Amino acid sequence: xxxxxxxxxxxxxxxxxxxxxxxxxxxxxxxxxxxxxxxxxxxxxxxxxxxxxxxxxxxxxxxxxxxxxxxxxxxxxxxxxxxxxxxxxxxxxxxxxxxxxxxxxxxxxxxxxxxxxxxxxxxxxxxxxxxxxxxxxxxxxxxxxxxxxxxxxxxxxxxxxxxxxx
Numbered sequence: 001x002x003x004x005x006x007x008x009x010x011x012x013x014x015x016x017x018x019x020x021x022x023x024x025x026x027x028x029x030x031x032x033x034x035x036x037x038x039x040x041x042x043x044x045x046x047x048x049x050x051x052x053x054x055x056x057x058x059x060x061x062x063x064x065x066x067x068x069x070x071x072x073x074x075x076x077x078x079x080x081x082x083x084x085x086x087x088x089x090x091x092x093x094x095x096x097x098x099x100x101x102x103x104x105x106x107x108x109x110x111x112x113x114x115x116x117x118x119x120x121x122x123x124x125x126x127x128x129x130x131x132x133x134x135x136x137x138x139x140x141x142x143x144x145x146x147x148x149x150x151x152x153x154x155x156x157x158x159x160x161x162x163x164x165x166x
Contacts, residue, residue: 047148054144055137064132065141072125079117086110087160094161104163 057065090107093099122142129138 050148051141051144055141057137061133061137065129068125068128068132071128072121075121075124076118079114079121082110082117083114086114087156091160094163099163107163 051069055061055065086107090099090103093103122145126138126142129141132138133141
């Protein structure tokens with residue numbers, strides 16, 4: 001992936017996360033879930049642009065890939081929304097100083113379940129992506145997904161504070 005695209009993607013995430021934090025502070029009534037949903041829509045849109053540029057599909061590959069990708073995203077979206085909700089609840093509790101032992105335990109359980117569910121969706125769709133694309137391009141797509149996910153996690157690691165040990 002081009003360095004410029006990675007930086008643009010990271011900047012987008014940072015700007016969105018920053019605006020999310022400001023919006024939460026200004027108005028809790030606007031609903032953090034709605035703000036996170038809007039954030040997810042923007043991030044998914046950025047993903048598609050990166051995929052289009054980096055995958056260099058032929059017309060035939062594009063016609064076969066995008067319907068599979070749309071179904072893939074439709075299954076991943078609620079899982080990623082759960083992740084956004086877990087982060088939102090945690091950040092609100094962290095800012096309020098109310099992260100309990102039980103909440104900490106639940107956060108880890110939820111996070112691991114979400115990771116398992118994301119992996120299950122990726123495994124489920126691998127066969128379909130392999131049907132739509134040559135093996136090297138299917139592998140490249142999964143590499144690209146991995147890189148984008150890693151970049152998002154890297155940016156989140158700078159935004160989301162660690163749980164206080166005591």
